[in-house]
Amino acid sequence: LLRLHTAQEEDAMLGRIQNDLFDLGADLSVPGMEGGLRVTAAQCLRLETEVGIMNADLPPLTSFILPGGTQAAAHAHVARTLARRAERAVVALAAAEPVNGDAVRYLNRLSDHLFVLARSLNTGQDVLWEPG
Template sequence: MVKLDVITTRGGDGGQTSLGDGTRLRKDALRIQAIGEVDELNATIGLLRLQADPEADAMLARLQNDLFDLGADLCMPGTGEGLRMTEAQCLRLEREVAAMNEAIPPLRSFVLPGGTPAAAYAHLARTVARRAERSVVALAAAEPVNPEAVRWLNRASDHLFVLSRRFNGNGAGDVLWVPGGNR
């Protein structure tokens, strides 16, 4: 169980922070950057939830909880002990994407971010997910990282994209790219 009774510790005043195993790292370290971008994604999804219907809100709540699991995974160096992302979490996202996508016609062009407010927020969350994924990939190139962490972020961005289309009337309100349309 997590217990936080003191929030201002002054431990980070010198530009360092602690990982779950007690290791101290600079706040600009790759691992801390990745954890921060995962946290930013979680906050962005919190904004998206303000626009969501109950079914989408439940999916987004699961995403947010998984993002805390992902942060816990990343705050423990290596791939050994600790709370780790699992294949089951990735498979759940795949099932949700497939279920949402059944009602949506195939794309004939790229989708521009926009449409309904909910869809626009979902696109914003998708781009933050991609940035977090790039940071975790960069971290994985430098030191061991649970491969399910990268896989989960990739699935989460797919999930947010399909959810944006769902919010746009199952694709009917998508704003489509018109190649060369302004020449």
């Protein structure tokens, strides 16, 4: 597996995600249009692959993680909560109208991706939950 070790590689990864989010917006705003932009399984797979790459360098989880750590990691945690909120909204939309299943899957994978990115940005020094 490749490793993401440079800020340039992380910036490129985030740039791809930003472009994907525009595709997602187009997909949701014009459902069912032939030839329109659609989120694809390949975009979901790319997120899953990047999660695997980032996870390979992280210690296993032994506790719940609290949002925080470095400023960049805290921002990734906020973005993760927004991705989950968007996922819930799209799932609700899918109950009323046809929605591209890959769009829902993308948002789910994006949330996972941002969680692992936050852990990666904390360089293994996660803020752990301390019960009671």
